[in-house]
Structures are given as structure tokens and as C-alpha cells.
Amino acid sequence: QKEVEQDPGPLSVPEGAIVSLNCTYSNSAFQYFMWYRQYSRKGPELLMYTYSSGNKEDGRFTAQVDKSSKYISLFIRDSQPSDSATYLCAIPMNRDDKIIFGKGTRLHILP
Amino acid sequence: EAGVTQSPTHLIKTRGQQATLRCSPISGHTSVYWYQQALGLGLQFLLWYDEGEERNRGNFPPRFSGRQFPNYSSELNVNALELEDSALYLCASSLIRLDGQETQYFGPGTRLLVL
Numbered sequence: 001q002k003e004v005e006q007d008p009g010p011l012s013v014p015e016g017a018i019v020s021l022n023c024t025y026s027n028s029a030f031q032y033f034m035w036y037r038q039y040s041r042k043g044p045e046l047l048m049y050t051y052s053s054g055n056k057e058d059g060r061f062t063a064q065v066d067k068s069s070k071y072i073s074l075f076i077r078d079s080q081p082s083d084s085a086t087y088l089c090a091i092p093m094n095r096d097d098k099i100i101f102g103k104g105t106r107l108h109i110l111p
Numbered sequence: 112e113a114g115v116t117q118s119p120t121h122l123i124k125t126r127g128q129q130a131t132l133r134c135s136p137i138s139g140h141t142s143v144y145w146y147q148q149a150l151g152l153g154l155q156f157l158l159w160y161d162e163g164e165e166r167n168r169g170n171f172p173p174r175f176s177g178r179q180f181p182n183y184s185s186e187l188n189v190n191a192l193e194l195e196d197s198a199l200y201l202c203a204s205s206l207i208r209l210d211g212q213e214t215q216y217f218g219p220g221t222r223l224l225v226l
Contacts, residue, residue, distance in 0.1 A: 008151075034214075042219055043115070043201050043219050043220050044154070044201070044217045045216075046214055046215070088153070088154065099144075099156070099215060100156075102153065103151075103152070103153030103154075104154075
């Protein structure tokens with residue numbers, strides 16, 4: 001099983017819908033989780049990070065961690081066409097400081 | 112504050128040639144990471160430099176190498192280029208935050224095409 005798995009999509013939703021993006025991970029020792037957003041022809045940019053379980057909210061974005069299921073989610077409320085991008089989950093590997101990225105989910109918000 | 116910069120933005124080479132990619136980290140960042148983002152494979156960790164030393168490398172052959180200079184800028188060299196080396200190469204610099212966790216900031220990437 002890969003350490004981090006993410007559905008590549010593409011995911012197409014109408015403007016204004018709630019978007020749910022998800023990753024699963026294999027190592028229960030992971031405690032820190034990040035979401036990056038990557039626009040076409042740009043490098044990834046850090047969107048949100050969470051530590052341990054629970055929810056973290058930042059504007060229209062909510063990051064959720066369910067450690068019992070080893071499942072992390074990013075919710076986007078009131079989605080906008082400008083949210084169209086690839087979203088990557090990322091988890092630091094504590095043992096050697098490497099960060100493992102999911103493959104990314106391509107999201108299209110339809111106006 | 113300037114972000115991570117990379118040059119060139121695009122690079123076209125032929126098989127067997129060598130490519131050199133450059134990265135300048137955010138001022139004050141001492142760590143530089145290199146990633147390869149090939150179509151369908153996601154971000155693959157290549158190399159990590161900190162304070163001028165190679166700290167870790169990913170599962171790539173030795174023809175992928177690099178170095179970090181005293182000003183913390185970095186070069187990635189790819190020798191004996193192969194067609195499958197065509198990808199977006201991303202550089203990231205990092206800052207260890209007060210809570211001990213690391214945040215990586217990415218540059219725009221160099222798109223390498225091997226013909």
C-alpha cells in the first residue's frame with residue numbers, strides 16, 4: 001500500500017457547490033497534514049495544515065483529519081471558478097524530514 | 112519578499128545531453144528541496160540540501176545530482192538525459208516554524224523536455 005493515496009480526478013462541480021477532496025494514508029504515526037494547491041503552470045502553494053485530529057477552518061476552506069480511519073479531507077464551500085486547480089495532500093515523514101505528496105486531484109469548478 | 116525563483120522556465124534537450132536547473136530560495140531559508148513532477152506520477156522527492164550538504168535523496172539514479180552554494184541557492188544536474196526525464200522540476204525552500212514543523216514554499220518550476 002502506498003503511503004499516501006489520492007484520487008487524481010478530474011472532479012467537476014458547479015460553481016457554489018461544496019467540494020470534498022480526500023486522501024488516505026497508511027502510517028498511523030503521521031500527525032501533521034498539509035494541503036497544497038497548484039494552478040496550471042505554477043508551483044504548489046501551501047493552502048492549509050492541520051496537526052493531529054479534528055477540523056481546521058480558514059475562510060471557505062476546512063481541513064479535516066480522521067486518524068482512526070487514516071483519512072484526511074479538504075472541504076471547499078461556495079466554490080468559485082478560481083478554485084479550479086490541482087489539490088495535493090502532503091504528509092511529512094518524521095524519520096527523515098521528507099514530505100510525501102499525494103498525486104493530486106484536479107478540480108474544475110464550472111461557472 | 113521575493114519567493115522561490117527557478118531558471119530557466121523551460122528547457123529543451125536531446126537524449127544523452129546534460130541539463131542544469133537552478134533555484135534560489137526565499138531569503139533566510141537554508142533548506143532546498145528538489146522534486147520531479149511527471150505526468151501521472153505526482154510529486155516525487157529528488158534531493159534535499161541544507162546548509163550546503165546533501166541530507167537526503169529520493170529513489171532516483173546517480174545521474175541526478177546537485178549542490179547547494181554558500182548563498183543557499185542550488186543547482187540540479189541531470190546527466191545522460193533520457194526521454195522519461197521530461198517533467199516539471201520543482202524547487203522548494205523551507206522554514207522550520209516555531210512549532211517545529213516545516214513548511215515548504217515552491218518555485219514555479221522548470222519544464223524540461225527531452226527529445
